[in-house]
Amino acid sequence: MRGRGLRIGLALAVGVALAFLSLLPVGPLGRTLPVASAHALLVRSDPKANAILQAPPAAVHAWFSEDLNPLTSKIVVVDPANREVDRGDSHVDSDNSKEMEVSLPLLPAGTYIVVWRAQSADDGHVTGSSFIFRVARADGSVPPIPAVLPTGHFAGGAGIGTPGGSTLDGPTVFQAISTWLALLFMTFWVGGVFWETWILNPNDGGRDPDLLAAARRSSARFARLAPYALGGVLLADIGIIVGQALELSGGISPTVLSAILFGSRFGAFWWLREGVALAALILALAVTRGLLPNRAGTPASGAVADLDDDMDSIPDWRRELVKTLRGVPRLPARVVAGVRAQSGAGRLACALAGLLLIAFALSGHAAAVPANTFIYAIAVDLLHLFFEATWIGGLFYISLVFIPALGGLTSFKRARVLALGLPEFSAFAIVSAVLLAATGSLNTTIRLTSISQFLTTLYGKTLAVKIELFLVIVAISFYHAFFLRPRLARALVTEPDEQAASGDAAQARSLVRAGSAGTTPPPANTAETAGDPPAPRAPGGGKPRGDDLPPTARTLEERIRDWLRREALLAGAVLLCVALLGIFAGSLAPSAPAAGPGTGGAFTDTAQVSGYTITLDVTPLKFGANTFNVTVKDASGKPVSDAGVIVETTMLDMDMGTQSTQIAAVGPSSPGVYSGQTDLAMAGHWGIVVKVVLPDGKQTLEAPFKFSITY
Numbered sequence: 001m002r003g004r005g006l007r008i009g010l011a012l013a014v015g016v017a018l019a020f021l022s023l024l025p026v027g028p029l030g031r032t033l034p035v036a037s038a039h040a041l042l043v044r045s046d047p048k049a050n051a052i053l054q055a056p057p058a059a060v061h062a063w064f065s066e067d068l069n070p071l072t073s074k075i076v077v078v079d080p081a082n083r084e085v086d087r088g089d090s091h092v093d094s095d096n097s098k099e100m101e102v103s104l105p106l107l108p109a110g111t112y113i114v115v116w117r118a119q120s121a122d123d124g125h126v127t128g129s130s131f132i133f134r135v136a137r138a139d140g141s142v143p144p145i146p147a148v149l150p151t152g153h154f155a156g157g158a159g160i161g162t163p164g165g166s167t168l169d170g171p172t173v174f175q176a177i178s179t180w181l182a183l184l185f186m187t188f189w190v191g192g193v194f195w196e197t198w199i200l201n202p203n204d205g206g207r208d209p210d211l212l213a214a215a216r217r218s219s220a221r222f223a224r225l226a227p228y229a230l231g232g233v234l235l236a237d238i239g240i241i242v243g244q245a246l247e248l249s250g251g252i253s254p255t256v257l258s259a260i261l262f263g264s265r266f267g268a269f270w271w272l273r274e275g276v277a278l279a280a281l282i283l284a285l286a287v288t289r290g291l292l293p294n295r296a297g298t299p300a301s302g303a304v305a306d307l308d309d310d311m312d313s314i315p316d317w318r319r320e321l322v323k324t325l326r327g328v329p330r331l332p333a334r335v336v337a338g339v340r341a342q343s344g345a346g347r348l349a350c351a352l353a354g355l356l357l358i359a360f361a362l363s364g365h366a367a368a369v370p371a372n373t374f375i376y377a378i379a380v381d382l383l384h385l386f387f388e389a390t391w392i393g394g395l396f397y398i399s400l401v402f403i404p405a406l407g408g409l410t411s412f413k414r415a416r417v418l419a420l421g422l423p424e425f426s427a428f429a430i431v432s433a434v435l436l437a438a439t440g441s442l443n444t445t446i447r448l449t450s451i452s453q454f455l456t457t458l459y460g461k462t463l464a465v466k467i468e469l470f471l472v473i474v475a476i477s478f479y480h481a482f483f484l485r486p487r488l489a490r491a492l493v494t495e496p497d498e499q500a501a502s503g504d505a506a507q508a509r510s511l512v513r514a515g516s517a518g519t520t521p522p523p524a525n526t527a528e529t530a531g532d533p534p535a536p537r538a539p540g541g542g543k544p545r546g547d548d549l550p551p552t553a554r555t556l557e558e559r560i561r562d563w564l565r566r567e568a569l570l571a572g573a574v575l576l577c578v579a580l581l582g583i584f585a586g587s588l589a590p591s592a593p594a595a596g597p598g599t600g601g602a603f604t605d606t607a608q609v610s611g612y613t614i615t616l617d618v619t620p621l622k623f624g625a626n627t628f629n630v631t632v633k634d635a636s637g638k639p640v641s642d643a644g645v646i647v648e649t650t651m652l653d654m655d656m657g658t659q660s661t662q663i664a665a666v667g668p669s670s671p672g673v674y675s676g677q678t679d680l681a682m683a684g685h686w687g688i689v690v691k692v693v694l695p696d697g698k699q700t701l702e703a704p705f706k707f708s709i710t711y
Contacts, residue, residue, distance in 0.1 A: 040066040040073075040118040040127055043098075049131035051619055052142055054627055056107040056135045060086070060114050067097040067121040069266075071259030072248050075100045075116040082150040085112065097121065109137040111145055119248065124240075124266035124363070125582065126247045140666055140675075171247035172583050178239030180579035184396075184572060185232035186360060189280070190353040191393010192222045192229075192401065197350055198338040199394065199424050200402075210409075214417045217405040218397075223288050225401065230281040233356075237273055269363035276359050280352040283345060292345040321482050327427040357385045364582075383435060391432035392571040394425055395473075399568035403561055411549040412492075415557040419489040422560075426481050433474055458584040466577035473570050480563045484556055491553035607690075607703035611635035614690055614703040621709050623683050628663055630674045632692055632701075639672025641665060644693035649678060652685040652706070683709050 046061045047053055060077055070092035077086040086102045093099040100116065112135070117128040132149070136142050196202060200211060202219035245256045261267040286292045339347060361382045402421075406414045455461070549557065603618040617629040628647050632640040642665070650658045663676025680686060685708050692701040 040064045040068055040120040040125070042116065042118075042129060045114070045131065046620060046622065047133040048620060049133070051133045053133060053135050053619065054140070057104060057133075059101055059103045061099060061101045062114070062116055063096075064098050064100070064118050067265075068092045068100060069119040069121045069124075069259065069264040070097070071263035072119040072126075072256065073100055073117060075102050075114065077102060077104060078113050078115060078150055080111055080113070080146040080149060107135055109135045110143050111149075113150055115150075117248070119244070119260075119264070121264035121266060124244060124260065124264065124270070126244060139669055141669070171243050174246065175240055175243030176579050176583045178236045178243055179582055180576045182233055182236035182240065183575045183578060185229045185236060186277075186356060187389050187393045187575065188396040188400070189226055189229040189233070189393075190356060190389040191391075191395075192226065192397045193346075193349045193353045194390050195394050195397045195402075195425075196222065197342055197346065198334055199428065200421055201338050201341045203341045203343060203346070208420060210413055210417050211421055214402070214406055214409070214421065217408065218402045221405045222397070222401045223284070226284040227281055227288060230277050230284055233277040234274060234281070237270060237277070241270065266363055269359055273356065273359040273363060276352055276355045280349065280356065283348060283352065287345050293343055324423065324426040324430065324481075328431055331427055331431065353389075357382060357389065361385055387432035387435045391429050391436065392574065394429065395564070395568045395571045398425070399565050403564065411554065411557070415488060415549055415553050416492055418557060418560055419485060419492055422481065422485055429477060429481075433477070437470070459581060462577050462580045462584055466574055466581070469570050469574050469577065473567055473574070476563055476567050476570075480560050484560050484563070488553055488556040488560065491550060491556060603707045605705050605707075607705070609692075609701040609703050610699070612640070612692070612701055613637075614692060614701065616688065616690055616703070616705050618688075618707065621707065623680060623709060625677050626680055626709075627675065627677050628661070630663060630690055630692075632672050632674070640692075640694070641671050642695045643674075645674040646691040646693075647676070647678060648689040648691065649680065650687040650689075651682065652687050680709055 041064060043063045043065050045063070047057055060075065062075055073092055075090045076084050078084050085107065086104050088102075090100065090102040093101060100118070111132055113130055113132050115128075115130040117126065119126045130150075132145070134143055134145070196215070196219055200215040200218070202212070202215040204212065204215070241257065241260055242252060244260055245252050248256050248260075261270065283292070339350060342350065361378055364381060406417060409417065603621050604615065606613060606615045608614075612635065613631075613633045615631040617631075619627050619629075630645050630647070632643055632645070634640055645663050647661045647663060648658050649661070659678065661676055661678040663674045666673045666675050685706065688705040688707070690703045690705065692703070693699075694701070
């Protein structure tokens with residue numbers, strides 16, 4: 001009972017630790033990590049969303065979080081009837097690839113909708129949304145917002161205030177499925193290459209004979225499956241491009257396809273992915289057809305001890321865990337030895353697997369970070385992909401290659417190979433799980449700014465599901481690696497079989513060794529020597545063939561195989577979450593605030609002074625001329641007219657003195673409202689003091705305000 005409690009306690013502790021590592025990028029610590037934004041998102045615009053302008057703008061400018069593909073990004077301005085009113089010259093600024101603009105004719109008073117679509121030049125994802133601004137009438141009155149506004153003007157442009165990536169439509173579903181399949185096929189193939197290099201190398205002639213036989217049977221099966229996996233990568237990558245084209249234009253246009261493939265860094269790295277996958281496919285076909293040898297000339301030495309060499313420690317899960325952890329420092333030596341043991345084709349496959357991981361990293365979100373953190377972000381993402389392929393790819397290999405390849409062995413040898421072979425994977429799996437947890441959120445390079453986003457965004461909900469699935473896989477791995485597997489090893493060594501029915505345990509152990517060595521054990525005082533008919537034997541002597549597995553061992557072996565398959569299915573679900581995270585990253589973008597009646601403006605704040613209410617409205621809140629509107633009301637809420645209003649502006653970042661501007665009353669149409677213009681000479685933080693001299697001249701009210709402006 002105590003041992004079971006310790007196992008449960010350790011499993012919970014490991015789960016909490018891995019969950020903590022998974023959430024490291026969230027919150028204050030996340031602000032220190034160099035990560036990319038959630039696709040190309042709108043950072044700011046001029047005019048600002050929901051701005052009310054006293055004069056029509058000459059152009060609309062929009063700044064985004066990532067470099068834009070100039071061939072596919074677009075911005076238009078339409079009226080409430082969805083008629084385009086701009087000059088049709090939408091373009092990405094030649095001096096700033098994060099800025100998009102379109103010029104405007106002289107617009108009459110009214111409501112206008114800015115619809116934009118942005119394709120990141122870094123990760124290829126498409127985002128779109130829209131916002132409104134209004135132009136006031138000559139008398140200062142503001143046109144009302146129509147009850148119905150356009151929800152889009154072209155493919156990829158979303159509805160009012162709707163951030164791109166917050167919904168699933170046909171093209172985005174197609175992209176998600178294509179991305180998932182590309183990850184599945186890539187992870188399976190790279191994981192298989194790593195498994196055959198560092199876990200059970202088919203060229204390692206010094207291994208236990210049963211393990212070597214299983215490794216070579218698995219290698220033959222993997223060689224048959226590898227071309228299908230690499231072909232799947234090629235086709236899935238094409239599906240990603242087709243999905244982007246559908247999202248950008250609503251169809252498959254050669255012009256749009258050309259723009260995606262040749263108009264951005266994403267397109268260049270997509271070609272790298274395809275080129276590496278094609279080279280790997282050619283190599284796999286050459287090996288499958290016998291054109292290249294897949295066996296090393298000089299086998300390496302890596303013998304594995306027999307089951308009963310360390311029998312006293314096998315049933316103890318704590319000792320087994322310590323034994324696995326002690327194997328972690330030896331992983332670098334195993335990596336070097338595995339590469340040396342590979343054939344020339346195997347080493348080339350390792351190099352191509354590494355290049356494919358690099359190509360996936362360079363065409364992912366990590367490529368969208370600023371230049372000064374590019375190397376760090378790519379390195380983190382590459383590590384994440386490497387350990388994902390090692391662990392999750394290893395699970396795929398076990399389920400789809402290793403276990404099916406054991407079907408030709410006797411049930412006893414199958415169980416023995418599982419008992420001896422799985423510990424070879426444990427040290428790699430533990431290291432991979434820890435580092436996957438630590439770099440999990442960085443894999444998407446999207447930073448969650450608060451825990452609440454787990455519940456309020458599609459990205460956060462998907463990430464939460466991914467973390468939960470990850471922890472379930474860890475729990476399953478712990479269960480079969482340190483509970484079921486040691487019990488299976490003990491059952492194979494100690495449980496009597498047909499040859500040990502008389503109680504001679506030593507004979508049973510000799511059969512275990514003989515079953516792997518292919519030799520006939522010396523006779524003992526058993527039923528066979530007493531004249532009973534001998535049990536059927538495998539070719540060459542050794543363990544009886546047929547259903548020769550003890551009942552307990554048979555049950556444990558079946559349970560281990562079942563749990564390994566469940567792990568692989570859950571790992572596939574984790575990769576699906578990864579694909580959806582790329583689609584839903586746009587949901588982290590804040591929606592534009594809902595427009596409503598009122599004076600609005602780029603900056604609005606209210607102060608209470610001696611029972612009076614003073615409201616300051618500043619627009620467009622940028623370097624240069626700005627309009628200051630001040631509304632004054634008394635304690636009963638009545639507008640205060642005939643007052644004197646002065647605005648004093650002070651630059652807080654630099655001593656530039658204080659500038660005073662007297663603003664005038666708008667007139668009878670807007671009682672209590674005073675308006676005027678003043679210049680803000682530079683971007684930065686500004687302090688504003690509004691001084692109101694009341695009509696009787698006996699009292700002056702002072703209301704301080706602070707805001708920041710940009711160029």
